[in-house]
Amino acid sequence: MMLRRGFILLLPRLVGLLVVACCLVSIVYMLACTPKGDNQPLALPRVHSPTAKEGYEAILQEREEQNHNYIISLKKQIAQLKAELQGRNEQLKNVQDQYPNPSDIRLGHSKPEKAQANLLAFLRSQIDKAEVHSGVKLLTEYAAVPFESFTLQKVYQLETGLTRHPEEKPVRKDKRDELIEVIELALGSLNNPEGDSNAKHRVYTTSDFIEGIYRTEKDKGTLYELTFKGDVKHQFKKIVLFRPFGPVMKVKNEDVDMADTLINVIVPLAKRASKFRQFMQNFRIHLTVVYFGKEQMNEVKSILENTSKSANFKNFTFIQLNEEFSRGKGLDVGARFWKGNNVVLFFCDVDIYFTAEFLNSCRLNTQPGKKVFYPVLFSQYNPSIIYGHHDSIPSLEQQLIIKKETGFWRDFGFGMTCQYRSDFINIGGFDLDIKGWGGEDVHLYRKYLHSNLIVVRTPVRGLFHLWHEKQCLDELTPEQYRMCMQSKAMNEASHGQLGMLVFKQEIEMHLHRQKLSGKKT
Numbered sequence: 001m002m003l004r005r006g007f008i009l010l011l012p013r014l015v016g017l018l019v020v021a022c023c024l025v026s027i028v029y030m031l032a033c034t035p036k037g038d039n040q041p042l043a044l045p046r047v048h049s050p051t052a053k054e055g056y057e058a059i060l061q062e063r064e065e066q067n068h069n070y071i072i073s074l075k076k077q078i079a080q081l082k083a084e085l086q087g088r089n090e091q092l093k094n095v096q097d098q099y100p101n102p103s104d105i106r107l108g109h110s111k112p113e114k115a116q117a118n119l120l121a122f123l124r125s126q127i128d129k130a131e132v133h134s135g136v137k138l139l140t141e142y143a144a145v146p147f148e149s150f151t152l153q154k155v156y157q158l159e160t161g162l163t164r165h166p167e168e169k170p171v172r173k174d175k176r177d178e179l180i181e182v183i184e185l186a187l188g189s190l191n192n193p194e195g196d197s198n199a200k201h202r203v204y205t206t207s208d209f210i211e212g213i214y215r216t217e218k219d220k221g222t223l224y225e226l227t228f229k230g231d232v233k234h235q236f237k238k239i240v241l242f243r244p245f246g247p248v249m250k251v252k253n254e255d256v257d258m259a260d261t262l263i264n265v266i267v268p269l270a271k272r273a274s275k276f277r278q279f280m281q282n283f284r285i286h287l288t289v290v291y292f293g294k295e296q297m298n299e300v301k302s303i304l305e306n307t308s309k310s311a312n313f314k315n316f317t318f319i320q321l322n323e324e325f326s327r328g329k330g331l332d333v334g335a336r337f338w339k340g341n342n343v344v345l346f347f348c349d350v351d352i353y354f355t356a357e358f359l360n361s362c363r364l365n366t367q368p369g370k371k372v373f374y375p376v377l378f379s380q381y382n383p384s385i386i387y388g389h390h391d392s393i394p395s396l397e398q399q400l401i402i403k404k405e406t407g408f409w410r411d412f413g414f415g416m417t418c419q420y421r422s423d424f425i426n427i428g429g430f431d432l433d434i435k436g437w438g439g440e441d442v443h444l445y446r447k448y449l450h451s452n453l454i455v456v457r458t459p460v461r462g463l464f465h466l467w468h469e470k471q472c473l474d475e476l477t478p479e480q481y482r483m484c485m486q487s488k489a490m491n492e493a494s495h496g497q498l499g500m501l502v503f504k505q506e507i508e509m510h511l512h513r514q515k516l517s518g519k520k521t
Helices: 002-033 052-098 112-129 173-191 273-280 297-310 327-337 356-364 421-427 440-449 478-492 495-502 504-520
Strands: 148-150 209-217 221-229 236-244 263-269 286-292 316-321 344-347 352-354 371-380 407-409 417-420 454-465
Touching (some): 263 327, 263 356, 286 327, 316 327, 327 421, 327 440, 421 440
Parallel strands (some): 286 316, 371 454
Antiparallel strands (some): 352 454
């Protein structure tokens, strides 16, 4: 009871103390939150003071002046940015005027001086765009454009294909002339230096040339860096040249109607009836078969007749020759047998697979008296090796994919070709003295190269050489047999796949050891 009475007596005092504390906190808060000037604090007007209104008006006016000054500062910054942007636009316009867009360059005769100046400016701009003075950021290691190196006699190249070598003499005239011109231009620059023309200088010759490297950016030009011997030992002269590519120019714009262009596919054949059956599944145009001998002839004729009935395929000609097989003779006879209008001839073999897309390429890249077509076909590796780790070998259509694991571009072969019959007759046809298989295609190819016809040589994605086992006969000389086996190996599988076959035992031993160690753990 005594404690309760004491607590009741103290309660009013505690409440009074709490009220006083709250008032003090309020005063401190108002002092802390009162707006201040730049140099000295503003006095807080008392609530009931006669100057309270004027004090608040002074505070508001000062805040308004601060905001006004801030707005003026922002406007100045915006004006500066606008001026800078306008300056940049003018700089860009000057650059565009100096380096015109290739599509804007007109090489006409209305204003030749301006066209020439624009072209010259564009060519100069190509140096700035190319990777000459500074590097370019690339996404992957495969995006880099490699250099190739050369000396007076040899070119050292990365992209060799199957017919070119890592080191070789430039065979193509354009490549030969290009490098000779570059070396001569570099020598001219060394022997006629800019500056004092009266001073005596050493005369540089081709014997001073050590090495050059070059690379081409297809949309800009070719960069050359040539190194020559200097005046003293361990001193060198380096010349950097650039051949800029000009703007793309329209040469022709035409419609090409191939609806009525017939292709006569000519196939020389002896035996190989099973291959012919597979070939006929791919076939839907005029076919001329020149058959040598009589063995399996009835089977081949039966395949033709069955295809004719099942697919309503009537456009074929069968010619039988009682003589030893000669590919050149068969193709020549088939071409001359045709008695209709001028027709596109496609010289083909029975182990070739082609698509309708390829036939369009055959039509589009031939023109009577103007162009012949020599496609580079994709040669298939041995499916048993490619798909050896699979449960089964896929169907033929699924195998025909263009990858380095499945085959290679057969850039050393010239047997598959499209040309108009009139061009074939005018060029003189095949050399009929060549017997057997091989040699006749290169001879015809050279005839076209020596003529005024344009030879279109390009890889095509719709023409495949199907793998078949290559036989190297015992009658061959040791050198011929070695070359035959090299060719056989090249057609069997890729470098990596052949390597896996060589190291097969070592791989199996490794897997066996891994299996044993797994059991122990």
